[in-house]
Amino acid sequence: MTDNPEHNIQIQVETRYLDGQSDPGKARFVFSYTITLQNEGSVGARLLKRHWLITDANGKVQEVRGDGVVGEYPYLQPGEAYQYTSGTILETPVGSMQGDYLMEADDGDQFRAPIAPFRLAVPGVVN
Structure with missing residues (x-):
């Protein structure tokens, strides 16, 4: 693993x-999340x-690991973005x-x- 400034993937989330x-x-609360990855580095990746850690209000943690996202392995040239919903x-x-x-560059x-951590919340439950 490297900490190379050429590798810079920015991630935005909408829920x-x-x-x-x-x-x-x-006790079934379903959420979607849309992720946008933006390659702001200088090499493709x-x-x-x-790898996800999903935590509910009771402190129950689900750990999810898997290959790719939504069955894909997106490749991003510098400046390119990729978006998916799950x-x-x-x-x-x-x-x-x-x-x-x-990621592999x-x-x-x-x-x-x-x-970064983001919140999943039923509208009106949390101000």
């Missing part, structure tokens, strides 16, 4: 509560793996996610692109 797929009476289910109306992507270096 949505999916009311129609949720069932609060059965491919996303190889994902989802998760919580047992509480509020939770959070954080993690990282394992054109120069063969592997590095992690961190995903």
Whole structure:
């Protein structure tokens, strides 16, 4: 793993509560999240793996590891962006996610692109 300034993947997240797929009476709260990765480095890089920590309001943590995202291994040239949408289910109306992507740059270096913690919340539950 390197800490090379040429490797700079910026990540933005938007979340949505999916009311129609949720069932609060059965402790089922469904959220979607849209991730945008932007390669602000100077070398191309491919996303190889994902790692998520998903925490609900009871402190229950789900750890998710896997290859790629939504069945893809996006490759980003410098300046390019990639966007995808996925989802998760919580047992509480509020939770959070954080993690990282394992990337491989054109120069063969592997590095992690961190995903800062973000909140999942049913609208109106948290101010």
